[in-house]
Amino acid sequence: MPEPSHEDQLLLATLPPSKGQIRLxxxxxxxxxxxxxxxxxxxxxxxxxxxxxxxxxxxGIVFTDLVTSALLFSQFSITRSRAILVLANGFLFTALVVISHVLTFPGAFAPTGLLGAGLQTAAWLYVFWHAGPPLVVISYVLLKDTEKSTAKSESSPAASIGWSVGLVISVAWALTWVAIEADRFLPPMMLNNIETNRIVTLTTGGSVALLNATALALLWFRRRSVLDLWLLVMCCAWLAETVVTANVAGRFTFGFYASRLYAFVAVFSVLLVLLSETMTLYSNLVYSALKRRSNSEGRQIAMDAMAASIAHEVSQPIGAMSFNGEAALMLLAQTPPNLEEARAALEAIVSDGIRAATVIASLRAMFKRNTPQRVSFDVNDLLQEVLKLVDSDLWSHKVTVSLELRGPLPQLRADRVQLQQVLLNLFTNAIEAMQPVTDRARLLRIKSDFIQDHSGVLITIEDTGTGIDFKDKDRIFEPFVSTKLRGTGIGLAICKSIVEAHGGHLRASANHPHGAVFHVALPESE
Incomplete structure (x- = not known):
């Protein structure tokens, strides 16, 4: 089976099912x-x-079918898949025929039904209702395989949906007319308003059951997506319904009522999974957007910190060069005349030193963020939000999380985005530090508590990774110092500068018996 593309994994019609979904x-x-x-x-x-x-x-069935049809039409507008278009119209067809069935059913709205219905009308509409969906599913499976080697619909989605809906409405109307005239030229399925003609119901029920079994078999051997999986469930419910209906001797028996409940389960199962998976994908999209924004903020903060570090490290020797050059000029001016070349060289040193310092200061100003936007918030909420951002990393690295949040804690007044970046960096570092661990549990323990005199909040992040050497305990917060093979050495320096800019402090210590502990102390809002 070929690997699904990234786009496929965002669409329910092509998203492969998980093991949990299969078990369900x-x-x-x-x-x-x-x-x-x-x-x-x-x-x-x-x-x-x-x-x-x-x-x-x-x-309820009509409402469920119409909503399912609308969701599938929206999938078609993205995928342009004729198979999805056929499936969406299949649910629309079912909704229309069910409307005709309930209007013509004896006793529902009139003793003999509406629309000029005869004795056989509702019974034959029931057959049309249940024969249509398996035919649609069979067409869906065959078209889905054909689309691998042929072009998808090139017409606009609106035009395709429009003409197909018109065709389905025409077919549903035509079948309703046939059912209304069934007393004249179709085999009688009902002996009266209650009793069925067993021979005809067994024949029609067996034929519909065979269609359902065929659709079920095709889906079983060619299933690939979440949608395929739940269409299988729907076919199973249809098959159960037709088996019961074929053996029913009359209306308002136990089997009559039970079979209708199978019909509801059939359509509701697909709608439920479409809605739940849509909400799941939407939730993932929101967290992906939050993580992307956080990464963008992180890059901005990194450039600021990098510019600050460069300015700090380089401006000192350049400033000293400028000072020494000016002193040399003064000394040379007090002595007997010296070579003009020496004076020119000293003047060049002064000029170049000032120019270099100006360039570096300009670079820092270019990358510097605007004034932080400080707001009041609960640090426990922020911790849980950041945990969701690293949820996929925790799962892929098989890391267990222990969350010990003290509450209620004092409100912090700080730049929420900056502190989110600090926590995201510390969580990511902890996860990466546990990647080589194979002989013990990978545990990330996150705690929040009061500072002893209740003047602020203390956040503790513990891991069971490789730990920090004693000699590196203080150096890891220096710019461009990293203990990781591919580390830039700027992450913890940025975290430290952000925390200190908020009046707090960040420190590291060893976690016994394995790993490291990072403590973030922040003052409460004034």
């Missing part, structure tokens, strides 16, 4: 199978007639 789907199928086994012995037990049952249940 299998669990639903197992429950459906158990329900079928329990239903069959009581299929023809006659129950009380409830005329409101059909309108109430089928209104």
């Amino acid at each position: 789907a299998l669990g639903v199928v197992a429950v459906l199978l158990l329900a079928l086994v329990l239903t069959i012995p009581f299929t023809n037990v006659q129950l009380a007639r409830a005329d409101a049952f059909i309108p109430a249940l089928q209104t």
Whole structure:
């Protein structure tokens, strides 16, 4: 099976299912199978007639089908996949036929049904309703495989959706008319408003069940996405429904009511997964955007810190050169005349030194951030927010998190983005420090507490990684000093400068028996 592209992993129609989703789907199928086994012995037990049952249940089915159809049309507008277009129209077709069925069902809105319905109308609409979806699923599977070697729809999504919806409405109207005229030229499925013609219902039920089994088999062997997985569940529910319906002797039996519930489970399962996966993808998108913004802020802060470090390290010798050059000029002016070349060289040293200092100061001003935007916030909320940003890293590195948050803590008044960057850097460092560990648990322990006199907040980040050498304990906060193979040596220096700019301090110590501990102390808002 080819690896899905990055774009595919953002679309429900192509997103591969996780092991948890597969287990959930299998669990639903197992429950459906158990329900079928329990239903069959009581299929023809006659129950009380409830005329409101059909309108109430089928209104839910219509709503579910229409929402599912709308979600699939939105998927088509992105993928331009004809297979998705067919599937979306299949759910629309079901909704339209269900509307006709409930309007013509005897006793739902009129004793013999509306729209001029006859004795056989509702029964044949039920057959059309249940024969359509498996045919649509079969078409979906075959088209999906064909699209690998042929171009996808080149017409605009709006035009494709428009003509296909028009076609589906025409087909649904035509089948409704056929069902209304069924008393004249279709085999009778009902002997009266209650009893069924067993021979015809067994024949039609068996045919629909065969279609469902075919759709189920095709999906099983060609399943690839989350959508395929839950279409499998839907086919299983349809198959259970048609098996029960084919054996029902009349309306308002136990099997009659149970089969309608299978129909609702069939369509609701797909809608539920579409909605839940859409919310999950949206949530991931939000956290991805937050992480991207945080990285952007981090790069800006890094440039500021780097410019500050360069200015600090280079301006000192250049400033000294300028001072010494000026002193030399003064001394030379008090002595007998000296060579003009010497004076010119000294003047050049002074001029170049001032110029170099000016250039470095200009670079720092160019990269310097605007005045920090300080706001009041709860540090526990910030810790949980940053943990979500590194959730995928924690999972991929198999790191367990222990969160020990003290509350309520004093409010901090600080630049939230800058402190978010500090915590993100410390969490990432801790995760990377535990990557080589194989002989013990990888544990990231995060604590928040009061400073002893309640004058601020103390954040503690502990890991069980490789730890810090004693000789490096203080040096790791210096610019361009790193203990990592590919480290730049600027991250912890930036963190220290940010924390100190907020009136706090950042220090490191050894974690016993393994790893390191970083302590971030911050004063409360005034």
